Amino acid sequence: MNPILRNVLAVILGWFGGSLINMGLVRIGSSVMPIPGVDTNDLNALAEAMPTLDFKYFIFPFLAHALGTLVGAALAYRIAANHKMKFAWAIGGLFLLGGIAVNYMLPGPTWFAIADIVLAYLPMAWLGRKIAGKL
Incomplete structure (x- = not known):
């Protein structure tokens, strides 16, 4: 296969595959640990509730972003x-830019925004590269 085409495919499939994992974990998280009285499909309601949520409600979003x-x-x-x-x-x-945008659109506690931006994206890209290199 043409190397340029293969590299373009790498970006598209990497973004698509990572997004599937991200969305799946967010969906699982909202069903395993629903936020009482909040429709998670309503971004305005979710944005209002975010600053008041306990730590446990941020586990699945962090895992979704990182994994x-x-x-x-x-x-x-x-x-x-x-x-x-x-x-x-x-x-x-790419995922870091998306994470910054989400943290801006759905402002949660400062500790989560910092942990999410610092730990979930570039360190996980480095780890993904290391894991894939050993397969």
């Missing part, structure tokens, strides 16, 4: 024809 990035970066690394590390980092960067 989505990890899987996406690993997929990109495995699929890319060359410069594999750069493609894993690119997925981490």
Whole structure:
């Protein structure tokens, strides 16, 4: 396969695969630990409730962001024809931008925003790259 096409495919499939993991974990989290009296499909209601939520309600969102990035970066690394590390980092960067946007649109506690931005994206892209390199 043409290396350029393969590299484009690495980004698309890394982003898509990581997003599936992310969305799946968010959905599972809202069914395992529903927020009482809040429709999680209503972003305005969710944004109002976010600052008042306990720690336990942020476990699944953090896992969704971290594991989505990890899987996406690993997929990109495995699929890319060359410069594999750069493609894993690119997925981490894309997910980081998404995480910043979500933390802006749904402002939660400051501790969560910091932990999410610092721990869930670039470190997970690095780890995904390391894991994929050993497979």
